[in-house]
Amino acid sequence: xxxxxxDTLILQTGGTIDKIYPQQPGAYGFEIGQPAMENxxxxxxxxxxxxxxxxxxxxxxxxxxxxREDILRFVVEGDQQLILITHGTDTMCETAxxxxxxxxxxGSNFGPGVGEKxxxxxxxxxxxxxxxxDADFNVGFALxxxxxxxxxxxxxxxxxCAIPGAHxxxxxxxxxxxxxxxxSRF
Amino acid sequence: xxxxxxDTLILQTGGTIDKIYPQQPGAYGFEIGQPAMENxxxxxxxxxxxxxxxxxxxxxxxxxxxxREDILRFVVEGDQQLILITHGTDTMCETAxxxxxxxxxxGSNFGPGVGEKxxxxxxxxxxxxxxxxDADFNVGFALxxxxxxxxxxxxxxxxxCAIPGAHxxxxxxxxxxxxxxxxSRF
Amino acid sequence: xxxxxxDTLILQTGGTIDKIYPQQPGAYGFEIGQPAMENxxxxxxxxxxxxxxxxxxxxxxxxxxxxREDILRFVVEGDQQLILITHGTDTMCETAxxxxxxxxxxGSNFGPGVGEKxxxxxxxxxxxxxxxxDADFNVGFALxxxxxxxxxxxxxxxxxCAIPGAHxxxxxxxxxxxxxxxxSRF
Amino acid sequence: xxxxxxDTLILQTGGTIDKIYPQQPGAYGFEIGQPAMENxxxxxxxxxxxxxxxxxxxxxxxxxxxxREDILRFVVEGDQQLILITHGTDTMCETAxxxxxxxxxxGSNFGPGVGEKxxxxxxxxxxxxxxxxDADFNVGFALxxxxxxxxxxxxxxxxxCAIPGAHxxxxxxxxxxxxxxxxSRF
Numbered sequence: 001x002x003x004x005x006x007d008t009l010i011l012q013t014g015g016t017i018d019k020i021y022p023q024q025p026g027a028y029g030f031e032i033g034q035p036a037m038e039n040x041x042x043x044x045x046x047x048x049x050x051x052x053x054x055x056x057x058x059x060x061x062x063x064x065x066x067x068r069e070d071i072l073r074f075v076v077e078g079d080q081q082l083i084l085i086t087h088g089t090d091t092m093c094e095t096a097x098x099x100x101x102x103x104x105x106x107g108s109n110f111g112p113g114v115g116e117k118x119x120x121x122x123x124x125x126x127x128x129x130x131x132x133x134d135a136d137f138n139v140g141f142a143l144x145x146x147x148x149x150x151x152x153x154x155x156x157x158x159x160x161c162a163i164p165g166a167h168x169x170x171x172x173x174x175x176x177x178x179x180x181x182x183x184s185r186f
Numbered sequence: 187x188x189x190x191x192x193d194t195l196i197l198q199t200g201g202t203i204d205k206i207y208p209q210q211p212g213a214y215g216f217e218i219g220q221p222a223m224e225n226x227x228x229x230x231x232x233x234x235x236x237x238x239x240x241x242x243x244x245x246x247x248x249x250x251x252x253x254r255e256d257i258l259r260f261v262v263e264g265d266q267q268l269i270l271i272t273h274g275t276d277t278m279c280e281t282a283x284x285x286x287x288x289x290x291x292x293g294s295n296f297g298p299g300v301g302e303k304x305x306x307x308x309x310x311x312x313x314x315x316x317x318x319x320d321a322d323f324n325v326g327f328a329l330x331x332x333x334x335x336x337x338x339x340x341x342x343x344x345x346x347c348a349i350p351g352a353h354x355x356x357x358x359x360x361x362x363x364x365x366x367x368x369x370s371r372f
Numbered sequence: 373x374x375x376x377x378x379d380t381l382i383l384q385t386g387g388t389i390d391k392i393y394p395q396q397p398g399a400y401g402f403e404i405g406q407p408a409m410e411n412x413x414x415x416x417x418x419x420x421x422x423x424x425x426x427x428x429x430x431x432x433x434x435x436x437x438x439x440r441e442d443i444l445r446f447v448v449e450g451d452q453q454l455i456l457i458t459h460g461t462d463t464m465c466e467t468a469x470x471x472x473x474x475x476x477x478x479g480s481n482f483g484p485g486v487g488e489k490x491x492x493x494x495x496x497x498x499x500x501x502x503x504x505x506d507a508d509f510n511v512g513f514a515l516x517x518x519x520x521x522x523x524x525x526x527x528x529x530x531x532x533c534a535i536p537g538a539h540x541x542x543x544x545x546x547x548x549x550x551x552x553x554x555x556s557r558f
Numbered sequence: 559x560x561x562x563x564x565d566t567l568i569l570q571t572g573g574t575i576d577k578i579y580p581q582q583p584g585a586y587g588f589e590i591g592q593p594a595m596e597n598x599x600x601x602x603x604x605x606x607x608x609x610x611x612x613x614x615x616x617x618x619x620x621x622x623x624x625x626r627e628d629i630l631r632f633v634v635e636g637d638q639q640l641i642l643i644t645h646g647t648d649t650m651c652e653t654a655x656x657x658x659x660x661x662x663x664x665g666s667n668f669g670p671g672v673g674e675k676x677x678x679x680x681x682x683x684x685x686x687x688x689x690x691x692d693a694d695f696n697v698g699f700a701l702x703x704x705x706x707x708x709x710x711x712x713x714x715x716x717x718x719c720a721i722p723g724a725h726x727x728x729x730x731x732x733x734x735x736x737x738x739x740x741x742s743r744f
Contacts, residue, residue: 005347016579021588021684025648025732030579030588044320045311047345047361090583125231126579129688131503134230140326143346148334159233160329161191174583175233207388207402207498211462211546216393216402276397312393316501317689360397377719416692417683419717419733497603506602512698515718520706531605532701533563547605 008050008146009080010037013071013095014058015088017124017135032057036128037086040139048147051080060088060095060123068098075104076113082146085121086139089158089170096121096156096165105152105165118149121165122157125174194236194332195266196223199257199281200244201274203310203321218243222314223272226325234333237266246274246281246309254284261290262299268332271307272325275344275356282307282342282351291338291351304335307351308343311360380422380518381452382409385443385467386430387460389496389507404429408500409458412511420519423452432460432467432495440470447476448485454518457493458511461530464548468493468528468537477524477537490521493537494529497546566608566704567638568595571629571653572616573646575682575693590615594686595644598697606705609638618646618653618681626656633662634671640704643679644697647716647728654679654714654723663710663723676707679723680715683732 012018012035020033037052055074056067075083087095096119103110105117120142124135142157154165158176169179198204198221206219223238241260242253261269273281289296291303306328310321328343340351344362355365384390384407392405409424427446428439447455459467468491475482477489492514496507514529526537530548541551570576570593578591595610613632614625633641645653654677661668663675678700682693700715712723716734727737 019579021574021577021688023683023732025728040323043312043318044323045345045361047347047363125581126229129690130579131687131689132229134322136320136322137226137230137326140323140328140346141330142326144327144330144332144343144348145334146330147348148331148336150334150336157330159231160326161233162330162333170583174581175231177233202393205393207391207502209497209546211542311395315503316393317503318501356397360395412695415684415690416695417717417733419719419735498601504601506694508692508694509598509602509698512695512700512718513702514698516699516702516704516715516720517706518702519720520703520708522706522708529702531603532698533605534702534705547603549605 005048006082006147007080008048008082008084008143009074009078010050010052011071011074011083011085012037012052012054013056013060013063013067013085013087015060015086015123016126017086017128018057019127020129030127032059033129035086036124036135037139039128040136043136051078058088060091063088063091063095065098068095071095072099072102072104075099075117075119081117082149083117083119084139084142084146085119087121087123089123089125092121092123092156092158092176093165093168093170096154096168099154100165105154107152116152118146118152119154120146120157120162121155191234192268192333193266194234194268194270194329195260195264196236196238197257197260197269197271198223198238198240199242199246199249199253199271199273201246201272201309202312203272203314204243205313206315216313218245219315222310222321223325225314226322229322234329237264244274246277249274249277249281251284254281257281258285258288258290261285261303261305267303268335269303269305270325270328270332271305273307273309275309275311278307278309278342278344278362279351279354279356282340282354285340286351291340293338302338304332304338305340306332306343306348307341377420378454378519379452380420380454380456380515381446381450382422382424383443383446383455383457384409384424384426385428385432385435385439385457385459387432387458387495388498389458389500390429391499392501402499404431405501407458408496408507409511411500412508415508423450430460432463435460435463435467437470440467443467444471444474444476447471447489447491453489454521455489455491456511456514456518457491459493459495461495461497461542464493464495464528464530465537465540465542468526468540471526472537477526479524488524490518490524491526492518492529492534493527563606564640564705565638566606566640566642566701567632567636568608568610569629569632569641569643570595570610570612571614571618571621571625571643571645573618573644573681574684575644575686576615577685578687588685590617591687594682594693595697597686598694601694609636616646618649621646621649621653623656626653629653630657630660630662633657633675633677639675640707641675641677642697642700642704643677645679645681647681647683650679650681650714650716650734651723651726651728654712654726657712658723663712665710674710676704676710677712678704678715678720679713
């Protein structure tokens, strides 16, 4: 018998994936626009059930522990076991560790609403509005990983890899890697 | 301890995902261009090991059982447990069933080189060369699903769902669904 | 004193520029979708007045002299002096010559509603829905050419060149060139 | 007899059209990447002769009169009568006026190397690397306008309009308009 397709909670927090080019004269930086997830979903005709919620819409360098507290609350209070978080790349690993320390995905002794969750945190190196964005692939990878996952956990999902949150780091080339792989090579 | 990232074998067979607009005057239909996977991979800086092989480059209405025999041989002879096949949408389900009938992913009594494989067959409703393609998402979903999979099997991966090959059908809206879900709703 | 910005009549006839990928299972060729001009105009916030009309929506290999008669009627009956026609590449030159033979843009002795028109026929080698389309550039070039034109005429506008309709041909590389340039080089 | 296709000098100065998303961690704003013109030209197989030169690669808020002096020198010293300048939108009008005050395009009494030039200054509201960029259209419009132009001048080319440099302003909606049109409406 096949595993049924499970509900997924999708949380927006901002970051590169959601950035658009500023429209007013004289602006320098990027702005957060409408959720990239809306555009990605419109391209795929999703056949799976999901709920989309916005936690915040910030560049990830501006994400504070108060924002992470909000993210945690959405994760814990949601009925869904599977959770996708879109997030800026600069502090993706910090948010992953925050959730790990709170017991998210750390096993059944933390309770079904916390310890048994599977959380994939992803984003993009290039905004969804750009021609050569990695947003669609990353979101697809994260959702595919969640559907097939058999064990709880918090994962940073980038570069076609799902890295356990307790070990996710960004190397000097900007890629997300497992710190144990880095150490084991030296 | 984290599960190590596993090697993936990626097989090209053609289909919509690889189609480009014909360049010579007077042409009507689409042509198969260079593998869409090359463009998709160039956007994500893949951090996982993979081997890319071309089995054939056909519109999937032209895929024959001789082509499926070739696909099966690549699947069986590859060292990799995880296999992604890019394929045209029109006969994706037929190829999935062909592999299932040959024992691929059907359990350890078929042997490690056949029964323990995990195969995800995906493609696109719109070619990778189009602005609103679903190719990146679908390939991402399939690769994420493969990395997290804990049980062997053959899956049709489209519309953000991984459907067991023995039950994958295309409904009257053109979406890929599990035939048991269709039945259970009537 | 500046020349005022002139009204432009934009006529759709179909062709590669308007093609989309077929959405139903089993289809091979491209279909004509909604006018590419709508998408192009949405990207530029046009500051000039224009009227958009659809004459037909055909692959240009299927354009007949009856269709050209319809195009001619729109050209002659429109109040606008400036006319942009989007058209398939395969028979763009034939339509240009048809209009030239009818006196369009051939000077004031043909009357202001015919002889003084400036007509630019353009299209695309790759559909507007594709990532690397030439549609936006070609339409832009044609509209810029029309605004600055000081003499009537019918022009085929492709590859960043406006070629008089009586001399526009497609060379063996598929590029649009002036047949006098081709001759003068041999 | 047809007018021959004229050589065009294309000058890069930077601006939104050339901006890319920053690749290093922790960055906020956009960076200037490789010239957008290279990508635009690769999409159209240009059939006209042109020379491409880089004057500077700056956000247009940072363009100084020393940079404008450099732009003027390229304009005056080039053999070409037709000149396209890609430029940031914030100070496009200032650069246009600078060239007008120096006599560029202001008639034959300024000499053939200055007064008889036709200069089109264009750019983009959204970078060329974005899916819904206006860069291709704007550059196309500017080049088409230059090819058809029968009188010298300096023009700001945006929103499908070529506005004489002495009168180009940006209105409160961010669109480029002729200040005489604005005044005449009040």
